[in-house]
Amino acid sequence: SKEVRLAQRPEGYPDSSTWDVAEVEVPEPGPGEFVVRVELISLDPAMRGWLNDVRSYVPPVGIGEVMRALAAGTVTASKHDGYAVGDVVSGTFGVREYAVSDGAGVSRLDLDRAPMETWLGALGMPGMTAYFGLTDVGAVAPGDTVLVSAAAGAVGSIVAQLAKARGCRVIGVAGGQEKAEWLRGLGLDAVIDRREGDLLKQVRTAAPDGVDIYFDNVGGELLDAALANLARGARVVLCGAVSAYNEESLPEGPRRYMSLLVFRARMEGFVVFDYRDRYGEAVDAIAGLIDEGRLVAAETVLDGGVEAFPEALLGLFEGVNTGKLLLKV
Numbered sequence: 175s176k177e178v179r180l181a182q183r184p185e186g187y188p189d190s191s192t193w194d195v196a197e198v199e200v201p202e203p204g205p206g207e208f209v210v211r212v213e214l215i216s217l218d219p220a221m222r223g224w225l226n227d228v229r230s231y232v233p234p235v236g237i238g239e240v241m242r243a244l245a246a247g248t249v250t251a252s253k254h255d256g257y258a259v260g261d262v263v264s265g266t267f268g269v270r271e272y273a274v275s276d277g278a279g280v281s282r283l284d285l286d287r288a289p290m291e292t293w294l295g296a297l298g299m300p301g302m303t304a305y306f307g308l309t310d311v312g313a314v315a316p317g318d319t320v321l322v323s324a325a326a327g328a329v330g331s332i333v334a335q336l337a338k339a340r341g342c343r344v345i346g347v348a349g350g351q352e353k354a355e356w357l358r359g360l361g362l363d364a365v366i367d368r369r370e371g372d373l374l375k376q377v378r379t380a381a382p383d384g385v386d387i388y389f390d391n392v393g394g395e396l397l398d399a400a401l402a403n404l405a406r407g408a409r410v411v412l413c414g415a416v417s418a419y420n421e422e423s424l425p426e427g428p429r430r431y432m433s434l435l436v437f438r439a440r441m442e443g444f445v446v447f448d449y450r451d452r453y454g455e456a457v458d459a460i461a462g463l464i465d466e467g468r469l470v471a472a473e474t475v476l477d478g479g480v481e482a483f484p485e486a487l488l489g490l491f492e493g494v495n496t497g498k499l500l501l502k503v
């Protein structure tokens with residue numbers, strides 16, 4: 175059985191020297207444990223942050239350790255009272271073919287309700303992030319103009335569709351015409367192709383009365399463009415800054431932060447795990463919209479198994495994905 179370990183901390187983009195692919199025995203469960211055959215691995219921008227030896231909301235992955243990853247699969251052996259062979263589960267199993275678990279942080283997946291892919295996307299961590307970021311941090315209200323970056327991605331595509339369902343005017347930003355077209359198909363009111371440049375002007379044209387919520391997944395120049403175009407009382411939801419994750423030095427600060435003062439706005443960050451106790455509420459809301467045909471759960475699934483992980487991870491930063499990016503084992 176194969177697993178991917180962190181060989182060395184990258185500077186800038188991870189490359190082949192960052193990783194070791196190792197061959198190990200298929201594990202046996204100890205008392206109170208079970209073994210999962212991993213079938214899908216979640217590729218998340220946050221993984222890049224977990225490689226840095228810095229203080230964060232989780233400790234960094236250690237050198238020589240299996241790369242941390244959310245994943246889903248099927249129980250193949252069990253000495254745990256709560257899990258039986260054949261159960262389908264998700265958890266932080268890592269980039270490996272077989273994982274041992276004691277059940278901590280593991281969820282059972284109901285495949286009658288949604289496919290495994292969706293449990294890692296719209297009904298998984300990205301969907302939870304979209305829901306709590308928009309409703310709790312963003313305090314979304316009908317009639318708001320909502321600007322969302324990486325809008326064709328895992329989190330962004332759910333934010334955009336939830337905001338539409340809440341009666342907002344939604345502007346999505348994505349890379350390339352194909353994604354822009356896809357977002358129009360989801361019913362967004364305006365779409366910005368970030369590759370076409372002059373973001374400040376593009377945001378102004380799309381939101382002449384200003385932006386009430388900017389759901390920020392990327393940081394960088396687009397954050398400045400959003401700050402320049404806020405409406406009074408706006409909320410800037412700091413979800414992530416994917417444009418900066420592979421930079422070797424800290425990015426420039428937001429140049430237009432004084433807009434927060436001018437427009438009586440606030441900018442607030444959040445970590446999805448703090449909402450763990452309320453995931454059920456978000457799952458019901460998102461699954462309900464899916465069932466009513468009002469929300470599309472999209473995934474891009476890459477092939478190649480765990481040895482394809484190093485390349486697959488880079489895909490996130492090239493924007494290869496529409497919806498949630500997953501690696502099939």
Ligand code: NDP
Pocket residue numbers: 217218219220299300303324325326327328329330347348349350353368391392394412413414415416417418444445446447490491492493494495497498499
């Ligand atoms: P996505 O599916 O959105 O994938 C990343 C996307 O970012 C790409 O598809 C690409 O889309 C865009 N992108 C990549 N590089 C750049 C760049 N240099 N500049 C601008 N855009 C870029 O990932 P997720 O939905 O999983 O994550 C989105 C954000 O949410 C990330 O910042 C992530 O860290 C954050 N996050 C935060 C959580 C929290 O608790 N706060 C929890 C989960 C995620 P395109 O080319 O179309 O623009």
